[in-house]
Amino acid sequence: MGTDKLGTGLPWVEAIADSFPRYSCETFHTVELPALNAENGRLVVDDLADVPPLAFRVDGLTITWIATADGIEAVEGDANAATLVELDDATFSAFLHELLTASGSVRTGRAKLVRGTVASWKRWEPATRALITGRPIYTEAVWDTLIDRDGTPLDLHRRFPVDGDRDEMRHFLATAGFLHVKGVYTPEEISTLRDEVEFVRSKTTPGDPFSWWSVNADGEEVVTRVNYLGRYSQVLQDLCFEPRLTEWARLGNPAFRVCDDRLDGPMVFIKSSNVVKGDGDLGWHVDDGIGGHPVLCPLIQGGIQLDYANPENGQLMVLAGSHRYANHWRKWGEEGNLPVTKLETEPGDLTLHFGDVMHSTPPPTGPDAGRRALYYKFSEEKTFRWVPSGCHYNDALFRADEDGTVSARAATQRA
Secondary structure (H helix, E strand, O other), rough: OOOOOOOOOOOHHHHHHOOOOOOOHHHHHHHHHHHHHHHHHHOHHHHHHOOOOEEEEEEEEEEEEEEEEEEEEOOOOEOOOOOOEEOOOOHHHHHOOOOOOHHHHOOOEEEEEEOOOOOHHHHHHHHHHHHOOOOOOOOHHHHOOOOOOOOEEEEOOOEOOOOOOOOHHHHHHHHHHHHEEOOOOHHHHHHHHHHHHHHHHHHHHOOOOOOEEEEEEEOEEEEEOOOHHOOOHHEEEEEEOOOHHHHHHOOOOOOOEEEOOOOOOOOEEEEOOOOOOOOOOOEEEOOOOOOOOHHHOEEEEEEEEEEOEOOOOOOOOOEOHHHHEEEOOOOOOOOOOOOOEEOOOOOEEOOOOOOOOOOEEEOOOOOOOOOOOEEEEEEEEHHHOOOOOOOOHHHHOOOOOOOOOOEEEHOOOOO
């Protein structure tokens, strides 16, 4: 099924990379980089001001990136580089194509940090993306683009009714990167879905390769995400093709197909209070954080809300409009004046968000959180051509590294 030629823990990357023109490290720096500086250098100059140099050692060739008034300058050697990354030509090309991120390259063993940190490499990523693709870097300037169809600022807390104007919803989703629709599912439907989720939870145990586990303050392992729900529930599997869900998801793209048998299939997030270890609470991230942006995106996450979402019970937060930009990896509290939007939902509501919008699920403030939300992914046909059934770019999370650490199970992680 897989085509992971190197066996490095991220399936099919090499095979997928064959579909993209190969960047040669030497040619990129001597020919393409000067042209990119001329075209898009203005997009990165302010962002890279005073950022320490970054060096790559690629199949024996060592190049350092230095921020300049024109963009990025490449010089031979690594003498002045705070960070030095060692990788091969294929991985360097995959990084430039967004098939791998810095963290994805290191996590799968395709890149090695000779010195410096992953964070210092990631600091250069938005500028890299902006220079190559022309996508501007996400800043407070996004506020000027969050405009409704009538020219007024978007109400980022707007909740659309089920019978609302579809063109307004489509514009809001495309502009803000998310959408909140009230009362799509009835109380009776939500009751049935809750029962199905609890049955699935009863069948899930630590070590299950299709679930994520965290550790709470009492030292207990708690399940925080269960993937491929159809393993135990036909009801939750059949929901993949529920007409209302499909209609709403296709506001993002009329060509979207539901990922019923890949990209983790139907899944449920379960919020718990007092999580001290693991991914029960997710900081700012995108769904292609390991890589695969041109393979996975655009992608919509359709969230069926089974419980109230608020600060006490856990809630989704979104950086509005960030799906249209190259983004920095931020921590909670580092958002400044960016448009942080906190979604407060009720059982039966439906939320939609693009996979590449920066989003977060911070810790619940209440002592007994238990919010559950079902998620169904929708993507374009290209994703189905590249990613086999039963597989996901994020499969690397479920493979133990050389220390035995599995990202999806906190009990294997060091304190």
